[in-house]
Amino acid sequence: MGTKTADPRGRIRVPPFQAFLDANRANVYRFMAVAVGPQDADDVFQETFLAALRAYPDLRDGSRLDRWVLTIASRKALDHHRAGRRRALPVAQVPERAGVEAPPAVDLHDPLWEAVRDLPARQRVAVVHRHVLDRSYGEIAELMECTEQTARANVYQGTKRLRELMA
């Protein structure tokens, strides 16, 4: 691992995008379901894989694509929370989204949801990587483009806060 996957002519070899999508869709969706919530998981999932599709032909490294896509997913989840906060301020009454709500992939009546929703975005994303996807702190640092120390701090504070809210 960590070496470039190149063919004999030295070009970078990446799998067909469909194979990459099939291998990673479940993980990314599970991450999104908790990191941004079931109602928006679909949209941010699409944004993540569209960004991956856009960048795919220019990939310099065909290995560790699972981490690559989770890095994009983390960025998109954080963007989503930032955009949500910006939108919420100037427009007092955001109209409900038209149409029927997508059937939730999860049980929204679980009180843990409220606690998760109250977490600051970076803590929420870090907690999901750690406790839903079982990632190491080193990996979380890579996925969230921060130091391992910051990753630990985010997981710690997020977890502590969840315990307090659930107590």
Added chain:
Amino acid sequence: MTLERDLKRLAPSATTARAATAAAYRLGDAGANEGLVDVAVATMDSPIGELTVAVTPRGLAAIVFEGEDHDAVFDRWARELSPRVLMAAGPTDDARRELAQYFEGTRERFETPIDRRLIGPFAWDVLKATRRVGFGHLATYGQIAARIDRPKAARAVGRALGSNPIPIVIPCHRIVGASGTLTGYAGGLPRKETLLRLEGSIV
């Protein structure tokens, strides 16, 4: 210590996996609408089993029969066309419509453009000559060899036909042995027989 378990329970993997499958399915056409899909792939039913068609911005690049090694085929497309190979129905609509019409008996000629990047130079000579063999007609390997001015190359012609990435649309099923026997077909003789029967070439 149950917090970890409770968090996992919030998004049960079976439920999110199902949602992921549906979301991934929608990704293809979203990507195609933004011009990000270089090889759009879709499947369709036919009298000779499920067909998988691959369409690029240049045209129809491949048709794959049910039972072939699809992973190997996708890998080849990624290598030789573009790694952006994705299931996306929209770009394949024209090709699939023409194929459906062919199987319904309302179309004898295909008009959808062809992407010949999966076809080598010699094979292209062979397949060009093959394309001129019309619906309901047959030719022999030797006749095709003669038509491309390689009269002794009947066996090489056979190999080129066997490697045809766009069967049905490039009608390699219309090429038969010297005695009129059906001989080989990459998709298997029963499929060749069904196609020729559909065209009224055999009874």
